[in-house]
Amino acid sequence: MTDVHPGQRVAVLVDAQNLYHTAQSIYSRNIDYSELLEEAVDGRQLTRAIAYVIRADSPEEESFFEALYDIGFEPKIKDIKRFSDGTKKADWDVGMSLDAVTLANHVDTMVLCTGDGDFSRLCSHLRHEGVKVEVMAFEASTADELVEAADDFEDLGERHETYLL
Template sequence: MPPIHANQRVAVLADSQNLYHTAHTLYSQNLDYTAILDEAVADRELVRAIAYVIRAESPSEEDFFEALRDIGFETKIKDIKTFADGSQKANWDLGMTLDAVTLASKIDAFVLCSGDGDFARLCTHLRHEGVRTEVMGFGSSTAEELVEAADSFVDLSEDEERFLL
């Protein structure tokens, strides 16, 4: 596992939908994105922090998007698609993966804030490319294959006081 050092260049990608639903399901609380970003960067050089969000036309979401930007996250916003049968879909998996692969040559460490096992292959790929991969998520809802694919895992459940509002 590559060491953490102060001049490591780091990118933080936050799967906001995954984190939001987990925090609300497990704790009925919101996340403290400032604490998450501080933990992810860990006194290293931040290259990019991107929060991937879904626009669901809820009244407070624009305030949330603005708060993320104030904290230091760039926001990438996708609208929910509603299909003829009434079902809805929106996810950022492919966009996040492409951004991570694109950033790989510019960073030493990649921090994924998500519990989604679909990202295990991405972590394996980035590690193969020489990028340290770190995952932050709630232990009980983070896919085992994702934890195994990463160099390190921070369980947000172990410090609820810090990571939840």
Template sequence: MPVTHPTQRVGVLADAQNLYHTARSLYSRNIDYSSLLEGALDGRELTRAIAYVIRANSPEEESFFEALVDIGFETRVKDIKTFEDGSKKADWDVGMSLDAVSLAPHVDTIILCTGDGDFARLCRYLRHEGCRVEAMSFAESTSEELVEAADSFENLSENEDTYLL
């Protein structure tokens, strides 16, 4: 595993929907985003932190979005789409990938806070471009392909009292 150091410039991209649903289904708890950011940085230099969130018009979401900003995250907000058949869709895979590719020349490390295997190809691309890629998520719901594609993986389940409220 490559060595990390305090002057490493880090970008943190957090897939809030993925983390939220996993934390709720596994532990019936919420993510502590302050601890998540601190753990991701591990004493390194933050360049940018972006949280990708979905607006579903629930009463507490605006205060959640504001709390993310207070912690140090920029927020990218997308409205949930409801289709004629009643199904709903909202994901940030393309947006996160584009931000990661844009951010890569300006950082040494990109940390993807998600368990979504769709990001494995992104990991391979970023590593090819010379960027260290780390993933943080709950092992129980993390794609093995993502774990293998990243330089390192931190299982949030091993430190649930740190990363969950």
């Protein structure tokens, strides 16, 4: 990342579902959240690290949530919604955006770990507020408008051995 100095206050917001699905579909592997956080912070002053996760009632997920906490993330957990027609819905877009806007006055840099193009408007807003926005995601599944809206973009795929377990 460019323009990194130790005094910068940084928040790291991770769209865990987005990263998980890409890591699984392309590499059949899981994200190394410890490395992701270390690389996102990059020697700066961490203000908040939040991982937005979905509870889907799989047996290993509680230990995953605990592992996120042990690494230094604050896991925010939402239950998956199941509709009568059999469809499922779960996303954290609004919650993640609200947290980013709330944290904007307390940080110099916001690191968004997602490839979801819905966050491009958020990037523009944060930059307008004077917050530097860095996006970390897999380029193969990242919306062009998100890359364009951020100050910096790191393709996790370029160094996938670092970011995957």
